[in-house]
Amino acid sequence: MDDQNKNLILATALSFVVILIWFVLFPPPEPEAIEPAPAVTEETAAPGDVAATPGVADTPGGTPATEETAAGPADAPRIAIETPRLSGSISTQGGRIDTLALKDYRESTEPDAPIVSLLRPVGTAGAYYALHGWAPGQGLAIEDVPGPNTEWQIAGDATLTQDTPVTLTWDNDAGLRFTRQIAVDADYMFTITQSVENTTEGTVSLAPYGILARHGEPVDLKNFFVLHEGVVAMADGELAEIDYDDMTDFDVDAREGVPAEVMQVTENGWIGFTDHYWMATLVPAPGEAFRAAAKYDPRRNIYQTEAVLPTQSLAPGASAEVTTQLFAGAKEWETIREYEAEGVEGFIDSIDWGWFFFLTKPIFALLHWLNQLIGNMGWAIIALTLIIKAVLFPLAYKSYASMAKMRELQPEMEKIKERAGDDRQKLQQEMMGLYKKEKVNPASGCLPLLLQIPIFFSLYKVIFVTLELRHAPWIGWIDDLSAPDPSSLYNLWGLLPWAAPEPGTILALIFIGILPLLLGVSMWLQQKLNPAPTDPTQQMIFAWMPWVFMFMLGSFASGLVVYWIANNTITFIQQYLIMRSHGYKPDLFGNITGRNKKKAAEAAKK
Numbered sequence: 001m002d003d004q005n006k007n008l009i010l011a012t013a014l015s016f017v018v019i020l021i022w023f024v025l026f027p028p029p030e031p032e033a034i035e036p037a038p039a040v041t042e043e044t045a046a047p048g049d050v051a052a053t054p055g056v057a058d059t060p061g062g063t064p065a066t067e068e069t070a071a072g073p074a075d076a077p078r079i080a081i082e083t084p085r086l087s088g089s090i091s092t093q094g095g096r097i098d099t100l101a102l103k104d105y106r107e108s109t110e111p112d113a114p115i116v117s118l119l120r121p122v123g124t125a126g127a128y129y130a131l132h133g134w135a136p137g138q139g140l141a142i143e144d145v146p147g148p149n150t151e152w153q154i155a156g157d158a159t160l161t162q163d164t165p166v167t168l169t170w171d172n173d174a175g176l177r178f179t180r181q182i183a184v185d186a187d188y189m190f191t192i193t194q195s196v197e198n199t200t201e202g203t204v205s206l207a208p209y210g211i212l213a214r215h216g217e218p219v220d221l222k223n224f225f226v227l228h229e230g231v232v233a234m235a236d237g238e239l240a241e242i243d244y245d246d247m248t249d250f251d252v253d254a255r256e257g258v259p260a261e262v263m264q265v266t267e268n269g270w271i272g273f274t275d276h277y278w279m280a281t282l283v284p285a286p287g288e289a290f291r292a293a294a295k296y297d298p299r300r301n302i303y304q305t306e307a308v309l310p311t312q313s314l315a316p317g318a319s320a321e322v323t324t325q326l327f328a329g330a331k332e333w334e335t336i337r338e339y340e341a342e343g344v345e346g347f348i349d350s351i352d353w354g355w356f357f358f359l360t361k362p363i364f365a366l367l368h369w370l371n372q373l374i375g376n377m378g379w380a381i382i383a384l385t386l387i388i389k390a391v392l393f394p395l396a397y398k399s400y401a402s403m404a405k406m407r408e409l410q411p412e413m414e415k416i417k418e419r420a421g422d423d424r425q426k427l428q429q430e431m432m433g434l435y436k437k438e439k440v441n442p443a444s445g446c447l448p449l450l451l452q453i454p455i456f457f458s459l460y461k462v463i464f465v466t467l468e469l470r471h472a473p474w475i476g477w478i479d480d481l482s483a484p485d486p487s488s489l490y491n492l493w494g495l496l497p498w499a500a501p502e503p504g505t506i507l508a509l510i511f512i513g514i515l516p517l518l519l520g521v522s523m524w525l526q527q528k529l530n531p532a533p534t535d536p537t538q539q540m541i542f543a544w545m546p547w548v549f550m551f552m553l554g555s556f557a558s559g560l561v562v563y564w565i566a567n568n569t570i571t572f573i574q575q576y577l578i579m580r581s582h583g584y585k586p587d588l589f590g591n592i593t594g595r596n597k598k599k600a601a602e603a604a605k606k
Contacts, residue, residue: 212280231247271293271294277470
């Protein structure tokens with residue numbers, strides 16, 4: 001193997017090690033506890049008042065701020081939300097959807113762990129809610145339209161189910177009657193229909209809007225560069241992702257008076273907040289133009305996204321109705337894909353597929369299909385590995401055959417090195433002459449390694465960001481493929497009567513689990529079949545690499561380590577069989593015990 005190709009492999013391997021070290025030194029931080037938000041008072045700004053509630057493009061001056069009433073949303077009458085997948089409530093103050101839990105998901109793998117809470121009312125830690133209303137235009141004042149503090153009346157059923165929508169009404173006592181109907185489907189999509197009837201003697205104008213507001217950053221924010229958390233929006237086919245810290249650096253919008261980013265959507269779009277596994281998104285009707293905005297109010301530390309629809313002009317006796325949707329739930333690939341098929345353009349891109357989306361999307365689609373077929377995500381990962389190796393086998397065969405040939409030429413290469421001594425130019429010329437004579441391309445052994453790197457990182461992305469891997473069990477002690485192997489050498493992998501170190505600690509990195517150990521062994525066995533570099537330094541680096549990776553990958557998701565073990569095992573078997581076909585007799589540890597001259601001659605003819 002010439003110096004250029006040796007350096008290529010060395011540089012690739014070292015780059016990979018550097019990235020792994022980065023993952024270990026800068027893991028996702030533990031979420032910091034935050035103090036509960038203070039109770040809302042008259043002096044405390046209303047949640048919908050961030051940036052003076054949404055401004056409307058063709059409404060002069062936007063919408064002025066209102067004051068919060070003394071009674072907070074938690075004290076107002078509530079409408080229960082009960083579906084097979086959701087539980088929560090809607091406050092009649094402002095008609096806020098501000099309490100929502102996801103019944104299918106728990107905070108941990110413990111059977112009695114709390115159910116995941118997505119939306120929370122004002123006055124609780126991490127308050128997060130959705131509200132809808134009308135922004136006043138010509139001929140109206142702020143008190144003439146329903147806002148975040150409006151006391152709505154319940155008409156009919158007081159429980160929202162997938163079969164029974166609820167209706168709220170409000171009369172401004174000045175000739176405008178407002179109605180809001182809220183429905184929810186079997187999964188996570190709410191449908192909000194807002195209507196207004198003008199019984200005054202004059203023409204009025206007003207604009208419907210939807211708001212998502214968060215008090216402070218999420219309590220479980222990961223702040224990990226592999227994952228996007230923050231604003232996610234689609235505007236006419238263009239995806240926008242904005243982190244929370246970037247929102248604080250927005251330019252101050254002249255209309256709103258606070259840091260804001262505004263997008264005009266002409267036909268199709270949506271905007272909201274995405275977490276690691278959960279999301280809340282405002283979704284106007286397909287084909288509807290609207291004004292999307294992301295804002296941050298530094299005075300109250302409130303993050304906000306808005307969807308403001310065009311202004312409606314109502315003549316005396318006229319009425320208007322507008323329907324929008326609100327997604328609030330888990331980022332399930334199959335569920336989100338169904339919503340996209342129903343008209344929510346680009347909704348599948350709300351999942352953070354990353355730069356290698358052309359790989360991560362098909363890899364996950366195949367993994368999801370295999371999981372449905374097999375019924376276990378761990379075995380699905382192994383089946384995926386088999387498929388990937390089968391697709392790459394024609395290329396891999398040439399690589400392994402080239403490596404077998406390189407091993408055959410090893411004695412001759414050592415002789416050339418002895419003859420050349422310190423003459424690097426002579427060594428290079430004679431090596432190239434040997435390769436040309438024997439029709440060997442040493443670079444062909446590098447290509448499978450280079451192809452494996454983007455596939456590895458794509459699978460890492462898939463395992464880290466997709467909900468389907470969360471709390472997915474495999475076998476025995478592996479009850480969460482998205483988390484590191486919980487076993488540890490510290491307690492002899494569960495044989496001794498004390499607990500393993502906490503994941504992420506130094507002890508957990510030192511006292512590795514069973515899967516990282518198997519990974520190191522599988523890498524070592526695979527390496528034994530490859531021709532060793534002639535350079536002593538490179539020999540030492542390659543000799544240590546399996547054990548370095550063993551410790552580095554110990555803190556990675558178990559699903560990723562399962563993939564790598566399966567990949568190494570399949571690669572070893574392939575190389576073993578190909579070397580046998582070329583006349584070598586490797587034992588189960590990769591050591592060459594002899595050579596079949598007849599088979600070697602047959603292989604040389606091929």
